[in-house]
Amino acid sequence: MNKKVIAIIGARPQFIKHFPLEMAASDHFNLMTIHTGQHYDENMSQVFFDQLGMKTPDFQLSLGGGSHGKQTGQMLIEIENIVLKEEPDVIVVYGDTNSTLAGALVASKLHIKLVHIEAGLRSYNKAMPEEVNRVLTDHVSDLLLVPSKTAVKNLKAEGIEKGVFMVGDIMKDLIRISRERDVLSSDQIGDYLYVTLHRPYNVDHEERLKYVLESLKQLGKQVIFSVHPRTRQSIQAYHIPIGSNIKLIDPQPYFNNLSLLSASDGLITDSGGMQKEAYWLEKPCITIRTETEWVETLERGANQLLFEDLEKLNALISKKSKIVYDSNLYGDGYAADRIVGEIMNIL
Template identity: 40%
Template structure:
């Protein structure tokens, strides 16, 4: 079965790396990697390929930046040419970025089957572009690989067939285990790590200022490390908020590579973020996480894990922060065991075998 694997943005690379490592061990599925170029600078792309030992893409679309519409259109136009050239039986997409929906639509219009890794997650918040991408991708997906049981319920409600939904666990955690082995022994520290990049947080001056005020208060007690997404840095400068971060206990930096960042947050006492992936990774390592959003598409991190939704108000963030010491009863969700990629490959091999039999019987 010939398959194209699509990656385009920083979180995608983390999710495809374990899959590619497993694909190299078998011969049933032939595959090629397509990098859309949605994230295209060194920190946001190339360093991930090097550290996670992802091979050079067979196809690099180099679409670059642009509005959501521009970026999606560029990906569709260039990916269509690749599909016509490669004639894959299946396209595998991951996550919820523009590359995910653009390549899923393109494949489906060419009558190519689509498999979605991390399917079925829902926040219910359509102001998030990722939620639009998730819902639309799953509307046309053929095979759904899900990370948590809430995703199965969501897909059932949307009328998806049970036999096409596979509870395989979280492929992000496969890579987490892999990365921790490469990082080696690390010593726990009391520092705090913050990341944020979502438009609702960084494009709104009041929200951004509220979050930064909370960080200032936390920095009175602990060192705070703040690797800045380019969008966040741009907005802090645009709103003239740089002085808020002039604090000996607040360490700012450009984006870090995957392993550098893993070494930093995995030894921390607390992570504050608006990232979806970090909610999961901190849950896997039982590190407290304050998510500066009003909702999450990953509810298992709230019900079983170390994650708490705190919104963007300064006092709410600080109130939850002060109570963290008394709440350490965290769990690791089911099948978040580092073996998700193995389960996905087994299922893909079964799909390939079944299809071959069906074609022979025609």
């Protein structure tokens, strides 16, 4: 337990990924956490502490807002100060946020072993800041822990083969834990579609947002739309009418969100993580994007990409074709144990 590992988290999906690791690491090494504050909403994040008993981060920064460059630069400075003081043996980063890249650069500059959880994902869309973050992080990582064979192939194509291990998807661990602790519940009684959209290209521009909402209005059943406050402000500012079948709700804490998805007839989203969650909960998914990092979910029509022709939304989501789900897609729900094993190997 004298070995020290610092993990860096900055957004809600990284809380989801971090909790299983925290559980699995408890008897193996001293795991400290830096929360950069890149995205923080107490209502949405507090549930991890209240319902799961997750430890409060050892270091809580407040570095949300500002341009990508400013935010990443401030994180670099603050994370480096902490790392110089704490002298960890390993730094762990998750996914593809600015917090991920800042942590990776600190580890690289200070010659500290870097572990990237959820390595090897590619959308091949460099216009997405997340794509740049994940590519750069992979190229400076010592241990690349990937969720799928596709991720292994992506890295090999870029000349990265050393230190790559397929461990499964750590987000699946929390689905397993949620079921074991019986924390999935919903007051909703089916017969609705669940919608989460947050990407700027879908919700920040008046004409696109009108088009999206009009398309949801044409769906033949109730829609529960978990809407970002910024999006709600746009709806009000542009005086966009909401269809009578659409119910707007605030962004939901993790387990509420999962429960609403679990009780629904299907998901319409532009989120990466929720594409997987829909798959694991065996809910059909329409992804309002031109690409996905999670290409395996597209097999057998479990997840379908749609962006330009949203008029097709109703036909796609209503299609009654039988989808065969692979219960082992992205692992068995015990990725965190394998991750701890690989970290112990480099320690």
